[in-house]
Amino acid sequence: xxxxRTRPRRAGARTAAWVYVALMLFFLFAPLAVVLAVSFxxxxxxxxxxxxxxxxxxxxxxxxxxVVAAFRxxxxxxxxxxxxxxxxxxxxxxxxxxLSQRWRTVIFTVPLVPLAFPALLFGIGLASFYHAIGAGFxxxxxxxxxxxxxxxxxxxxxxxxxxxxxxxxxDAARDLGAGSFTIFRTVTLPLLRPAILxxxxxxxxxxxxEFVIAFFTAGSQQTLPLVLYGRIxxxxxxxxxxxxxxxxxxxxxxxxxxxxxxxxxxx
Amino acid sequence: xxxxxxxxxxxxxxxxxxIVLVAYSFYTYSNFNFSAKLTxxxxxxxxxxxxxxxxxFRTLKIAxxxxxxVVIVSYLFSHILMYVLPGARRILYFLVLVSLxxxxxxxxxxxxxxxxxxxxxxxxxxxxxxxxxxxxxxxNSNFAIIVALLNFLIPLGxxxxxxxxxxxxxxxxxxxTDLGASRVRIARTxxxxxxxxxxxxxxxxxxxxTMAEWVTPQLLGGPLDQFVGNQILYQFxxxxxWPLGAAIALTLIASVVVMLGIISWxxxxxTR
Numbered sequence: 001x002x003x004x005r006t007r008p009r010r011a012g013a014r015t016a017a018w019v020y021v022a023l024m025l026f027f028l029f030a031p032l033a034v035v036l037a038v039s040f041x042x043x044x045x046x047x048x049x050x051x052x053x054x055x056x057x058x059x060x061x062x063x064x065x066x067v068v069a070a071f072r073x074x075x076x077x078x079x080x081x082x083x084x085x086x087x088x089x090x091x092x093x094x095x096x097x098x099l100s101q102r103w104r105t106v107i108f109t110v111p112l113v114p115l116a117f118p119a120l121l122f123g124i125g126l127a128s129f130y131h132a133i134g135a136g137f138x139x140x141x142x143x144x145x146x147x148x149x150x151x152x153x154x155x156x157x158x159x160x161x162x163x164x165x166x167x168x169x170x171d172a173a174r175d176l177g178a179g180s181f182t183i184f185r186t187v188t189l190p191l192l193r194p195a196i197l198x199x200x201x202x203x204x205x206x207x208x209x210e211f212v213i214a215f216f217t218a219g220s221q222q223t224l225p226l227v228l229y230g231r232i233x234x235x236x237x238x239x240x241x242x243x244x245x246x247x248x249x250x251x252x253x254x255x256x257x258x259x260x261x262x263x264x265x266x267x
Numbered sequence: 268x269x270x271x272x273x274x275x276x277x278x279x280x281x282x283x284x285x286i287v288l289v290a291y292s293f294y295t296y297s298n299f300n301f302s303a304k305l306t307x308x309x310x311x312x313x314x315x316x317x318x319x320x321x322x323x324f325r326t327l328k329i330a331x332x333x334x335x336x337v338v339i340v341s342y343l344f345s346h347i348l349m350y351v352l353p354g355a356r357r358i359l360y361f362l363v364l365v366s367l368x369x370x371x372x373x374x375x376x377x378x379x380x381x382x383x384x385x386x387x388x389x390x391x392x393x394x395x396x397x398x399x400x401x402x403x404x405x406x407n408s409n410f411a412i413i414v415a416l417l418n419f420l421i422p423l424g425x426x427x428x429x430x431x432x433x434x435x436x437x438x439x440x441x442x443x444t445d446l447g448a449s450r451v452r453i454a455r456t457x458x459x460x461x462x463x464x465x466x467x468x469x470x471x472x473x474x475x476x477t478m479a480e481w482v483t484p485q486l487l488g489g490p491l492d493q494f495v496g497n498q499i500l501y502q503f504x505x506x507x508x509w510p511l512g513a514a515i516a517l518t519l520i521a522s523v524v525v526m527l528g529i530i531s532w533x534x535x536x537x538t539r
Contacts, residue, residue, distance in 0.1 A: 017351040021359060024344055028366045028421060031377030034387060035370075038380065088273040095269030107270070114281055116472060118479030120496050121288070121516050122281070124503055128291050128513065129284035148281050151273065205368045211482065216503075225372045232376055232486060241380075244373040255368035259361055 032248055039241035057242035067227055067243060073139050074208050074224040074247075078254075081146040081207040082200040088147070089154030089199060090192070097162045108159065111152035122148070123216035130217065137219030145213040150203035157202065161195035194261050201258035209251040292513035299507045309514035319498055319515065326494040327526075329409070330477035333416045337473045338466055340417070341424030345462075346454070349432045360429060367422035375486050378415045382406040382487075411487040416477055423476070424469040431465025432458065463538040467531050474530070478523050479516075495519055 042054035061067050096107045114122070126145050130137060169191070173183045189196075211225040218226060228243050295304040313319065344363075348356045370377075381387045382405040389401035405411060435458060443453045481496030495515065502512030 014351060017347045020343065021347055021352065021355075024340065024421070025359070025362060027418065028363070031374045031381065031418060032366075032370060034381055035373055035377045088276055091269045092273035095271075110277075114277075116475055118475055118520070120479040120481060120499065121520055122284070124499065124509075124512060124516060125284035125288040126280070127503070128287045128509065129280075131509075132287045132291075144280055148277070151277065155273070202368070209368065209371055211372045228372055228376065229482075232379070240376065244370070244376055248370045248373050252365060252369040255365045258368070259364045 032252075035241050035244045035248060038238070039245040041238075057239050058246075060239050061242040061246070064239075066222075067224075070222050070224045070227040071246075073218075073221055077139060077143050077146060077214075077223060078204040078207040080143050081150055082203040084143075085147045085150040085154045085203045086196055086200050089151055089158050090196065092151075092155050093158035093162055094188075096159065097165070097167070111155045114148055115152040119149075119212035123212045126213065127216040137217050137221075139218055139221040139223070141217040141219070142214045142221075142223065143207075145217055146203075146207040146210055149210065149213065150206045153202050153206065154199040157195055157199040158192070161192055165191065198258050198261035201254045201261065205251045205254035205258060208247065208254065288513050289517065291510055292517050294510040296508045296510045301508070301510050309510045310518065312511060313514040313518045319495070322493060322495050322498055323519070323522075325492075326478055326480075326496070329413065329416070329494075330474050333413060333420065333477050334470050334473040336417055337420045337424040338428070338469050340421055341428050341469055342462075342466065344421075344425055345429040345432050346458075348429060360425075363422045363425050367426065371419060372482065374419055375415050375483055378411060378418070378487060379406065382411050382414075406487065407489040407492070409488070409492055412483050412492060415483050415487055416480070420473045420476060423472050427468035427472070428462060428465040431462040431468075435461050459538050463535060466538060467534050470530065470534060471527050474527060475523055478519065 039057055040053050040055070041051065042056045043051050092107075096104055099107060122145070126141070127137075130141055135141065169187055170183055173187050178186070209225065210223075211229065214223045214226055215229070222230070224243065224247050228240060228247065231237055231240050231243075291301070292309055293305045293307070294301045294309075295306050296309075348359055352359070379386075383389070384401045384403060384406070386406070388405060389398075392398045393401060439457060440453060443457055448456075478494075479496050480494055481500050484492055484494045485497055485500075499512045499516050499519070502508045502515065
């Protein structure tokens with residue numbers, strides 16, 4: 001036959017495709033761009049009529065003790081969620097890697113349940129659980145829930161990394177006389193470094209951005225998204241754009257690093 | 268055994284809380300408190316209350332529409348990335364992936380500032396002389412809710428559809444091309460059936476997320492534009508009737524599972 005891989009496409013089709021892609025990305029990023037842009041506008045209006053570039057709202061927000069406390073809690077939640085979910089996810093993925101094919105199918109289906117499970121139901125379930133066992137609501141109650149949300153992503157990242165992992169290297173290390181801990185520290189851990197970093201960035205992004213679970217379990221120990229929500233309900237306040245922008249830049253940066261280190265695997 | 272720690276954690280903080288929720292849905296509520304006297308009346312109320320039913324069908328209508336919309340937009344986008352603009356595939360997919368994890372609440376809030384009476388969209392429309400006065404229907408309306416839902420669900424739709432398309436062997440498409448199949452025919456008889464799973468996953472993600480949504484209607488909808496989720500929240504936050512809230516939530520999830528089964532079966536027929 002012709003031997004052509006694909007027939008040449010008309011230039012019009014490519015142009016139309018670019019227009020479609022550009023419109024979709026514009027739609028996806030427009031709200032984020034607007035919040036960022038308005039946060040630097042010194043006047044208190046919400047339309048994009050700029051008078052000057054100013055850090056007025058950032059200054060206002062940075063000196064607001066409520067916001068600063070919420071920022072600290074959000075950071076704490078993100079870091080603890082990342083460490084705990086990475087530890088649990090890595091042990092789980094290492095355990096699953098040596099199972100028979102049939103059990104692996106089961107193990108790989110389980111994480112998909114919390115992944116698709118509605119946050120509202122998990123949130124009221126957690127609230128009911130803490131109520132039933134008499135534990136109060138706090139940032140730690142929220143963190144315990146965030147670990148559940150991050151765990152499926154972390155597990156899938158590690159499972160993908162272990163697909164390519166050469167377990168024969170561990171056997172070689174053992175034959176050379178290394179103990180289990182030495183093997184883990186000097187072979188397994190360095191080889192999985194990109195996956196571990198990627199999974200931790202991802203969990204941090206999930207935790208920092210999370211709202212519904214925190215809403216039901218944090219009580220008075222509000223995180224940054226909760227402060228944002230509370231103030232949105234109080235009415236439009238331009239300082240909100242600064243809080244939103246900070247939150248946005250942090251989660252986007254974390255997601256960016258996560259995608260770069262491990263999640264993005266394209267041929 | 269290495270699987271034990273994550274399994275124990277998962278059971279303790281995911282499975283057990285849901286069991287507690289089921290248990291609470293049978294508790295008896297009176298005077299802003301509830302006790303362990305088991306009853307079915309919460310479920311009776313959840314199923315028979317006409318106001319709840321209205322909110323339920325409202326939510327269902329929007330969830331179906333939004334999910335179909337997300338699937339179509341994401342499918343076209345994935346198709347373009349794979350077959351029309353393969354050179355830009357990496358960077359475009361990367362952008363969508365990054366937007367997936369950024370700012371759930373911030374996005375909703377952004378639409379408030381964009382669609383409000385003194386917001387950017389109205390300002391633009393007035394300046395372009397398309398309308399003389401700022402339009403009030405943009406915010407606190409179904410329109411605002413749907414726009415915001417599409418905005419944060421599209422990346423979630425792209426993910427499964429794109430990865431399904433990526434798994435199709437290029438050799439299959441080359442063979443079809445060499446045998447003289449047209450591009451449309453390849454898209455219909457090879458790519459569509461092989462991406463059926465991805466389409467169904469994308470639909471399920473969006474449908475579940477929208478059926479149980481409450482933040483978007485609360486912040487962007489009017490008083491009559493609320494979802495079932497807001498009613499659940501109302502029971503948990505205002506009346507403190509947790510048993511009724513739990514019963515509404517559990518009937519909601521049960522109906523979502525049944526409907527997804529039916530929709531998934533229909534989608535399989537359509538994409539065959």
